Amino acid sequence: xxxxxxxxxxxxxxxxxxxxxxFEEVCLGYNEEEAMAEASRCLNCKxxxxxxxxxxxxxxxxxIQKVKEGEFEAAxxxxxxxxxxxxxxxxxxxxxxxxxxxxxxxxKGEPVSIGxxxxxxxDWAMKNGIKPQPATEKxxxxxxxxxxxxxxxxxxxxxxxxxxxxxxxxxLHEAGGVLVYGIPEFRLPKTRVVAKEIxxxxxxxxxxxxxxxIGKSTTIDELMEKEGFSAVFIGSxxxxxxxxxxxxxxxxxxxxxxEYLTRSNLMKAFDENSATPIMRAKKAxxxxxxxxxxxxxxxxxxxxxxTHIVYRRSEEELPARVEEVHHAKEEGIIFDLLTNPVEILQxxxxxxxxxxxxxxxxxxxxxxxxxxxxxxxGSEFVIDCDCVIMSLxxxxxxxxxxxxxxxxINKRKCIIAEEEKGQTTKNGVFAGGDAVTGAATVVLAxxxxxxxxxxxxxxxxx
Amino acid sequence: MYKIVKAMExxxxxxxxxxxxxxxxxxxxxxxxxxxxxxxxxxxxxxTICDYDREKGTVTIVIQTIGAGTMKMKQLKEGDAFHDxxxxxxxxxxxxxxxxxxxxxxxxxxVAGGLGTAPVYPQVKWLHKQGVxxxxxxxxxxxxxxxxxxxxxxxxxxxxxxxxxGSYGRAGMVTNTLKDLVEKEGKHxxxxxxxxxxxxxxxxxxxxKELGIPTIVSMNPxxxxxxxxxxxxxxxxxxxxxxxxxxxxxxxGHKVDFDQAMKRMTIYKTAEGRALLKAQEGxxxxxxxxxxxx
Numbered sequence: 001x002x003x004x005x006x007x008x009x010x011x012x013x014x015x016x017x018x019x020x021x022x023f024e025e026v027c028l029g030y031n032e033e034e035a036m037a038e039a040s041r042c043l044n045c046k047x048x049x050x051x052x053x054x055x056x057x058x059x060x061x062x063x064i065q066k067v068k069e070g071e072f073e074a075a076x077x078x079x080x081x082x083x084x085x086x087x088x089x090x091x092x093x094x095x096x097x098x099x100x101x102x103x104x105x106x107x108k109g110e111p112v113s114i115g116x117x118x119x120x121x122x123d124w125a126m127k128n129g130i131k132p133q134p135a136t137e138k139x140x141x142x143x144x145x146x147x148x149x150x151x152x153x154x155x156x157x158x159x160x161x162x163x164x165x166x167x168x169x170x171x172l173h174e175a176g177g178v179l180v181y182g183i184p185e186f187r188l189p190k191t192r193v194v195a196k197e198i199x200x201x202x203x204x205x206x207x208x209x210x211x212x213x214i215g216k217s218t219t220i221d222e223l224m225e226k227e228g229f230s231a232v233f234i235g236s237x238x239x240x241x242x243x244x245x246x247x248x249x250x251x252x253x254x255x256x257x258x259e260y261l262t263r264s265n266l267m268k269a270f271d272e273n274s275a276t277p278i279m280r281a282k283k284a285x286x287x288x289x290x291x292x293x294x295x296x297x298x299x300x301x302x303x304x305x306x307t308h309i310v311y312r313r314s315e316e317e318l319p320a321r322v323e324e325v326h327h328a329k330e331e332g333i334i335f336d337l338l339t340n341p342v343e344i345l346q347x348x349x350x351x352x353x354x355x356x357x358x359x360x361x362x363x364x365x366x367x368x369x370x371x372x373x374x375x376x377x378g379s380e381f382v383i384d385c386d387c388v389i390m391s392l393x394x395x396x397x398x399x400x401x402x403x404x405x406x407x408x409i410n411k412r413k414c415i416i417a418e419e420e421k422g423q424t425t426k427n428g429v430f431a432g433g434d435a436v437t438g439a440a441t442v443v444l445a446x447x448x449x450x451x452x453x454x455x456x457x458x459x460x461x462x
Numbered sequence: 463m464y465k466i467v468k469a470m471e472x473x474x475x476x477x478x479x480x481x482x483x484x485x486x487x488x489x490x491x492x493x494x495x496x497x498x499x500x501x502x503x504x505x506x507x508x509x510t511i512c513d514y515d516r517e518k519g520t521v522t523i524v525i526q527t528i529g530a531g532t533m534k535m536k537q538l539k540e541g542d543a544f545h546d547x548x549x550x551x552x553x554x555x556x557x558x559x560x561x562x563x564x565x566x567x568x569x570x571x572x573v574a575g576g577l578g579t580a581p582v583y584p585q586v587k588w589l590h591k592q593g594v595x596x597x598x599x600x601x602x603x604x605x606x607x608x609x610x611x612x613x614x615x616x617x618x619x620x621x622x623x624x625x626x627x628g629s630y631g632r633a634g635m636v637t638n639t640l641k642d643l644v645e646k647e648g649k650h651x652x653x654x655x656x657x658x659x660x661x662x663x664x665x666x667x668x669x670x671k672e673l674g675i676p677t678i679v680s681m682n683p684x685x686x687x688x689x690x691x692x693x694x695x696x697x698x699x700x701x702x703x704x705x706x707x708x709x710x711x712x713x714x715g716h717k718v719d720f721d722q723a724m725k726r727m728t729i730y731k732t733a734e735g736r737a738l739l740k741a742q743e744g745x746x747x748x749x750x751x752x753x754x755x756x
Contacts, residue, residue, distance in 0.1 A: 080693040173499055173506070173546040181691075188735070211548035213689055217485040239694040243703060250698060250722055252729045259692035267505070267686070275531060276686075277730040348726040388582050397690045 006109030009038040011116050011273070013455060016330035024411045026327055027116075032070070035120040036208055036442035037293050041105060042112050049102035050114060052230060055447030056089075056154070058082040059316070060099055060114055060190045069119055076125040080132040081119060084157030084201055085150060085446065088179060090119025093235040093443045094321045115275030118256045126196050134204045135163040141460050143170060144229040146214045146400065146434025149177020150442045151235030151433030153201050154449030156455075159233075161391035164459055168230075173267065177237055178442065181266040181388060182258075184295050186302070187324075190265070206362050213236045215399035220407070230460055231428045233452045234415060235445065238434035239397030243390055244287070248344030253279060253352035257391035258295040262300050281284045281305040281387030286343055289313065289440075292323040297333050307333045311375040312340040312360050338362070338373065340379065344388055393439045404429070414438055422448060430455045464498075464547035467520055469540045473611040475527045476577065477536050482708050484519035486511075486549045492585040493555030493680065497548040497688045497723045500538070508685045509583035509667060510657075510711075512610075513567070521547075524609070526579035531664045536572065546582060551688045552711045555585055555655075556678065562592060570596040571643070571651040571675075572618075573636050575658020575668050576603070579610050580679060582657050595619035596650070599639050601658065629667050635668045636662065651675050660727065665722035671716055679715035680699035681706045684730065697723050698753065 012028040013019075019026050030038060032102040042064040050060045053345050058076050066075035079086045095101070095115035096276055103111030141164055147154045148170040156166045180195045188194060202208065214220060216234070223229045241256035242306060244251050260278070269278035284300040286293050289311035301307040314337050314421070318325055329335070338360040345354040345355060359379035362371035396413045408416045408425040415424060415431045422430035432448025468480035484494060489551040497503045509522070513522035527533045538544075545614050557565055572623050579600050597620045602608035605626050623631030624639045632639050636658075643649040654677040656666040663679040670677040683706050686692040690708035697704050700717035704710065 033589055172687060173548070211546050212485060213551065214550060216689075217489060217548070224584070237691075240690045240705065240708070242695075243693070245703075250696065250703070250726065252726060258691040259686055259694045262686050262692050268503070275503060279729070345549075350722075397708070398688065 001033055003037045003040060005041055005105075007292060008110045008113045008116075009034050010216070012296045013079065016327075016332075020331040021185065023302055025189050026186050029123060030116055030120045032072075032124075036069055036070060037063045038117060043067070046105055049104060050099040050112075053098040053100075053102040055098065055443045056082050056450055058118070063121065064112065064117060065123060066078075068072045072121055073128070073130055075121045077133070078129055079121055079194075083446065083451075084154045085123035085179075085197045085237050085442075086118050086187060087197055088150070089195070089443055089446070090115050090117075091188050092183060092441075094441060097126055098443070099120065102227055125399045129414050130183055131203050132157070132161070132200055132386050135161050137163050138165070139460070141231075141277070142167070142224045142229045143163065143229075143460075144220075144227075144232045145219065145448070146220075146232065147177055147199070147237055147433070147435075148172075148175035148233040149207055149235060149237050149433065149445065150162055150179065150235065151237075151445035151449040151452070155233045155235060155432070155452045156206045157201045157204055157455035158450055159456060160201070162421065162453070164456075164460070166205070167207045167209060169214055170190075170208060170210045171213040172266065173210050175208045175210060176214055180293070181262045182292065183300075184265055184299050186298065187295065193228040203435060208379040209296070213399065215403040220400065226427060231397065231430065233250065233422065233456060233457045234400060234424070234429065234431035234435055235433045235449060235452070236400055236435045238394035238439045240395050241390065242392040242395055244341065244392065246343055247339060247391075248346055248352075251344055251346040251352045251420070252343060252350050253386055254279070254388045254390065255279070257286070257292045257389050258394070260296050260389050261292070261299065264303075268298060270303060278303065279387055281385070283385040284308070284387040284389060285310055285341075285383055285390055286389045287311075288392070288393075288454075289318040290391060291320045291324055293391035294320045296391050298328055298331060300387065300389065301331055301333055305387065307337050308385070310339050310341060310355070310357060312338065313370060314362060316337055317370045328353045336383070337440070340373065340375070341388075352386055352388055354382045356380055356382050394434075396435060396438070400435070409431045412438060420451060421458065422452035423455050423459075430459075463543040463545060465543045466538055466540055467518075469542075472524065473521060473569075473607050476524060476607070476609055477527075478522065479538065480515075480520045480523050481544060481547055481701050482519055482667045483521045483547045485549065486521045487516055487519045490514050490521065490550035490684075491554035492588045493558070493559050493581070494550035494552050495581075495688075495711060496521065496547060496549030497551060497685070498523065498544050500531065500535050501545050502728075504534075504545065506546075506686060506688070506690055507531050507535075508551070508682065508707075510680065511584060511680070513584050513587070514582035521734075522548075522631045526577045545639060553709070553711055557585075557589070565589075565592065565638070566594055567592075568652040569650055569651075570594070570655065571595055571640070571658040572598040572638060573601070573654060573658070573662075573752060575601045575636055576599060576607065576663040577609075577654075578658030578662070578680075579614070582655070583610055583614060583617075585655065586614060590617035597651075598622070599636050600622060600751075601625070601636035601639075601662070603627065635665070637665050640666065640669055641673070653678065655679075660720055662726050663722070664717060667715040667718070667720070676714035678712050679718060680711045680716065681713060681723065682711065715756060
């Protein structure tokens, strides 16, 4: 296979027109030959910059060298030392701002396709039944992990590898957190990828108890005092969806992206035979510009809607991964940028009939460093639609913080936890992920899960 | 899996289950609810808790067959199990944390409509245990649909059964009985707790506003996760958006926007209707009804 060292080996994808009508995975991934060819582009830098961009510090050059040599199992064992969920990360990490963003190849040409290589290795291991190595010695200490999303799974996996007896408590009926309820099938297949990754974590000895809402079914204090857990990691995720607070937001046909995606992803409402209903809109407006907005838009599109993204800043400021924006455009999603909703219009029965928007322009940079959008006076116009999906982020769920003695939260109501080891203000309790940072990415949550595992190990080894 | 240790029919469309759910039984309080799923592919259905036994580790739920999901549930027998049973969700009733001495001075009237009698029962029972005798109006369309009367009598002060068609107890709507009790029969109430269909709660609130009785209602909007994540259950209370699952389910009834809440209940009506038809008619339904796209 010929390789242009300046360019990534292209990855096969489902045709945009075809995939806009199905929920099959968009990206088909590399085969062995393509992966080895792409791996040959790696310069194997001594002072590897890519690793510095990885929140879980995977030994990237080492695994890529193994791929280059066709030693895929060895490559997998290198990755799995640092990451409990490589098949997930290879698919959903924002590589362009992390590992690939720092790749030396990227200075003159395109960076090495590290994400796609990681995905290839993880998928190869899954197909060939390769599992991570469980601990040989048990520590005889129980640790509780709250939430089975990326932070919780990573923390649990790392602790189990160290020999701790770990139980994950999950509020929903299925493990996986945002990987199951939030990210759609076409980006992250549930049965083929997520369930397998969770099986891998379980194969390390981790127990998962579903249907337990910490703060309601039981509390952290009870877990520690009555159920014998010596330490707790909180990875309970983001929480309550935000709305804009504009008129008409309670109309029928206005959903939070969380609700819309949970119905489609967790409850499988995209399948006509699902017991859970979902609105199949004619024309949907998604408000927001993050990954969740892209996911909601691409779901609505697949369910048959003409789909618009309404975002108040310009394309440059879109917080979503470049690949998601690119895929969304290819599939025919219309971007109404520098536009902000001011009112949701409804018909006489209380159903959405349109969104009144106002044009925006960019002013001076705000505290986030992005240029602040300002309304253009008198520029109001209406987008007719029957569905509006609000994707504006989330605010922390108070269930745990309000029921745990001595667990402090900050001004934004996020749990206060120290970054290096996840230590909270309560002895023996650690936290990480969206519950601490507010809505962020899968891999940052995984990084926090790792930090928490390290903190808990040090705490219990004292 | 959550085993059903007792199943019985309370009325033709109303079924009672005692379910083994030790974590819920250990921590639940009156006013809270659970979410159940019958099978691995079922919908998540929120149901209020009707009773609980901390020692046996069981929780009682009562369901009425209104959609495809609940219709299937009705067929469950003793020894069967629910695939999922999570809770307790929502906040306990306010009186659970009230000062007992103040509580004992209050005269409370519960207005229970239809299936709403089930969540009223644990509240009245809890008060009874604290030495507070509350009165209860139990309303139903007709005699056959009136549930838990005997159980309620054992724990309440006075119980006033009413039926819309006059087939049992007082005739007419619960609001008439409530008005009569206060205006004609010399009863005085400091607080009213109304639980039942939204339309009933709306009219009870209009009545109690007139009568000057503060009123608490238990809202049962559409929900998905029940833990604050999805926002499907949002309501407007006193001009503010509240999530029934974490801020409620109980609210000051005089501040709830019932008209909006009732409109929101219709979001999936057509979809649910189709699912119900499919479940009822099964293989005998071959399309052609014009609604099912079959």
